Amino acid sequence: MIRSAKIPVGISACLLGLEVRHDKGHKHSRYCTGVLSRYFEFRSLCPEMGSGLSAPRKAMHLTEQDGMLRLITTDGLRDHTELMQDFIDRAMPSLAPLRGYILMAKSPSCGMERIRVYNDDGHVQHREASGLFAAALQRHYPLMPLEEEGRLNDDTLRENFIERVFLY
Ligand code: SF4
Structure with a gap:
């Protein structure tokens, strides 16, 4: 029997060209939709829209308070950490079938890594965080291959990611 099912892989929704970013734009990745989609069945999620936020919305960044990362609007007026955490709790169990x-x-x-964390004055404290959704993904599925779209432009990193997806 010939099986033709593609491999289920999750993807940030803006990379598929969906207008879900804070400015109602997208970050369409032609490589993902034009090449990888021949082998991967993409399941797209926008954690910020999934949290109940709309597009457009105020831009957000991470701050650290009492050792905890918080997702707040860049004007400091809104804290969306709980909304995001609720979404993460709801979404995580359903991601088990994904292979990358x-x-x-x-x-x-x-963001998978090197995400900026700001202090209350709006200055960068460090760049060593992961985005809240990406960090939860790493915690729940430590063996799941994750990669940032931009890094797929590097031949070695791309091959490595695709190989890990096939293995996983
Ligand atoms: S939350 Fe993720 S999927 Fe949604 S717009 Fe931002 S980067 Fe894209």
């Missing part, structure tokens, strides 16, 4: 995840870089929600 492609994340949008630099996002306080989806």
Whole structure:
């Protein structure tokens, strides 16, 4: 029997061209939709929209308070950490069938690494965080291959990610 099912892989929704970013734009990745989609069945999620926020919405960044990362609007007026945590708690169990995840870089929600953390004065404290959704993904599924879309431009990193997806 010939099986033709593609491999289920999660992806940040803005990378598929969906207008879900805070400015109602997207970050369409032609490589993902044009090439990887031949092999991967993408399941897209926008954690910020899933949290009940709309597009457009105020831009957000991470701050650290009492050792905890918080997702707040850049004007400091709104804290969306609980909304995001509720979404994470609801969404995480349903992601078990995925065999990999492609994340949008630099996002306080989806960024895999080197995400900026600001202090109350709006200055960068450090760049060592992951976005809240990406961090939860790593915690819940430590073996799931994750990669940022921008890093797929590097031949070695791309091959490595695809190989890990097939193995996983
Ligand atoms: S980076 Fe993540 S949270 Fe931000 S728009 Fe894209 S999918 Fe949504």
